[in-house]
Amino acid sequence: MTKPAAPIVRIAFDADDTLWRNEDIFAHAQDEFIRLLLPYQNEDFIRSHLAEMQIHNLAHFGYGIKGFTLSMIETAIELTEGRVTGSEIHQIIQLAKIMLASPVELLEHVESVLSQLKGNYQLMVITKGDLLDQESKLARSGIVDYFDDIEIVSDKKASTYQQILQRYQCSAENFLMVGNSLKSDILPVLDIGARALHISYHTTWAHEEVSDDILGQYPQLTQLDDMSQLIPWLSRVSLR
Amino acid sequence: MTKPAAPIVRIAFDADDTLWRNEDIFAHAQDEFIRLLLPYQNEDFIRSHLAEMQIHNLAHFGYGIKGFTLSMIETAIELTEGRVTGSEIHQIIQLAKIMLASPVELLEHVESVLSQLKGNYQLMVITKGDLLDQESKLARSGIVDYFDDIEIVSDKKASTYQQILQRYQCSAENFLMVGNSLKSDILPVLDIGARALHISYHTTWAHEEVSDDILGQYPQLTQLDDMSQLIPWLSRVSLR
Numbered sequence: 132m133t134k135p136a137a138p139i140v141r142i143a144f145d146a147d148d149t150l151w152r153n154e155d156i157f158a159h160a161q162d163e164f165i166r167l168l169l170p171y172q173n174e175d176f177i178r179s180h181l182a183e184m185q186i187h188n189l190a191h192f193g194y195g196i197k198g199f200t201l202s203m204i205e206t207a208i209e210l211t212e213g214r215v216t217g218s219e220i221h222q223i224i225q226l227a228k229i230m231l232a233s234p235v236e237l238l239e240h241v242e243s244v245l246s247q248l249k250g251n252y253q254l255m256v257i258t259k260g261d262l263l264d265q266e267s268k269l270a271r272s273g274i275v276d277y278f279d280d281i282e283i284v285s286d287k288k289a290s291t292y293q294q295i296l297q298r299y300q301c302s303a304e305n306f307l308m309v310g311n312s313l314k315s316d317i318l319p320v321l322d323i324g325a326r327a328l329h330i331s332y333h334t335t336w337a338h339e340e341v342s343d344d345i346l347g348q349y350p351q352l353t354q355l356d357d358m359s360q361l362i363p364w365l366s367r368v369s370l371r
Numbered sequence: 372m373t374k375p376a377a378p379i380v381r382i383a384f385d386a387d388d389t390l391w392r393n394e395d396i397f398a399h400a401q402d403e404f405i406r407l408l409l410p411y412q413n414e415d416f417i418r419s420h421l422a423e424m425q426i427h428n429l430a431h432f433g434y435g436i437k438g439f440t441l442s443m444i445e446t447a448i449e450l451t452e453g454r455v456t457g458s459e460i461h462q463i464i465q466l467a468k469i470m471l472a473s474p475v476e477l478l479e480h481v482e483s484v485l486s487q488l489k490g491n492y493q494l495m496v497i498t499k500g501d502l503l504d505q506e507s508k509l510a511r512s513g514i515v516d517y518f519d520d521i522e523i524v525s526d527k528k529a530s531t532y533q534q535i536l537q538r539y540q541c542s543a544e545n546f547l548m549v550g551n552s553l554k555s556d557i558l559p560v561l562d563i564g565a566r567a568l569h570i571s572y573h574t575t576w577a578h579e580e581v582s583d584d585i586l587g588q589y590p591q592l593t594q595l596d597d598m599s600q601l602i603p604w605l606s607r608v609s610l611r
Contacts, residue, residue: 191467191468191471191472192437192471192503193501193502193503193504197432197437197438197441197501198437200441201437201440201441201464201467204444204460204464205461205464207457208457208458208460208461208464211457212457213456213457213458213461214457215457216453217447217448217451217452217453217454217455217460218448218453220444220448220457220460221445221448221453224441224444224445224448227431227441228431231431231432232431261433261437261501261502262433262501262502262523262524262525263432263433263525263526264433266525283502284502285502285503285506286503
């Protein structure tokens with residue numbers, strides 16, 4: 132006989148590419164960046180060099196648009212052996228300002244699902260990135276009032292989730308995380324014995340991808356097609 | 372007869388230039404930046420232009436090293452009318468990495484004061500800037516264990532402090548803030564009816580300066596010469 136599942140008390144949502152579109156904004160900026168450097172190098176070379184620079188610089192700059200922009204500038208200098216012009220670098224900084232001002236486009240079903248959950252669960256956002264940028268997106272999203280708590284963190288590891296649960300005095304078995312990144316939103320949450328639902332986004336940053344070998348270690352992994360499936364999933368869990 | 376002052380339960384410290392040196396790191400990077408651009412413009416012009424750019428970009432980039440670096444790059448492009456070289460911009464990015472890796476130098480008396488307060492008060496840090504950078508400095512400071520709570524915020528306004536007090540269920544009359552910035556650490560805290568102690572640092576970023584007219588509106592403003600005076604001040608208050 133299996134023990135009945137503990138009730139879910141607190142549901143946390145990742146923000147970028149879970150509540151609203153984000154990767155598209157980076158992808159678009161990256162396309163513009165490549166277009167800018169095409170006179171110097173070929174597309175594949177620019178793309179792979181930028182990806183490497185981003186990963187290399189994560190330790191210095193962390194996640195978010197400002198760090199990405201500094202990586203674009205550094206890539207531009209390296210790939211052109213310093214021949215990139217001031218005007219071209221200025222265009223990269225303008226890309227950053229455009230990214231920061233991009234409208235916040237909610238994903239399908241997000242608002243209706245939140246309105247159904249509100250009052251029945253403690254709802255929170257756990258997101259990583261630039262502090263000001265994430266706050267600004269939350270403020271512009273129109274959905275901030277659905278959430279009881281907001282946590283903007285520099286990285287999402289098992290210890291990050293443990294600290295947050297401790298802070299809100301929530302035990303792991305009463306916690307559910309919903310997000311699009313297996314690496315950041317799902318696996319570390321399963322690692323601490325909480326539940327997590329993966330809703331994949333049409334595009335994933337390579338750095339957030341997880342190998343099939345590692346995924347095989349998580350037989351309890353649950354995927355939903357989109358946010359609308361969250362409500363029926365919660366009903367099934369509560370009946371178990 | 373004056374009402375006796377409420378007991379202080381929670382003490383919050385600003386971090387940069389209150390717990391450890393910070394402005395010097397920015398000042399040094401700025402000197403290097405000026406040295407780099409001296410072939411193009413004179414020192415005063417570079418300095419004032421960078422200051423303007425920083426303020427202008429705060430709304431986009433917020434506080435912290437990454438935003439400051441993007442402002443240095445943008446200033447370099449503008450002041451040289453695009454003639455700045457890739458190698459020079461690369462040196463600016465290297466300045467950012469040096470700033471981010473600077474050792475954390477605690478200010479005098481900080482550790483001994485914290486060790487005396489620990490256990491008698493709820494102690495916390497309230498700091499603004501880049502999330503990853505502030506976390507990294509806290510981790511390297513060696514004093515993180517003295518604090519019960521850490522709050523890294525994008526700005527320090529009266530509403531910021533109100534939200535934090537609400538979060539920790541602390542009433543304003545039981546709260547004391549200690550910091551070097553009148554604008555960020557002191558005046559907004561006095562505005563919400565809590566207490567605040569100003570410990571000035573030898574240098575203040577112009578953006579954080581407050582006019583005498585505004586200061587005149589805060590007769591309750593209390594200044595300490597350095598952190599060691601905090602303990603005697605607390606003793607006096609508790610005897611009142």
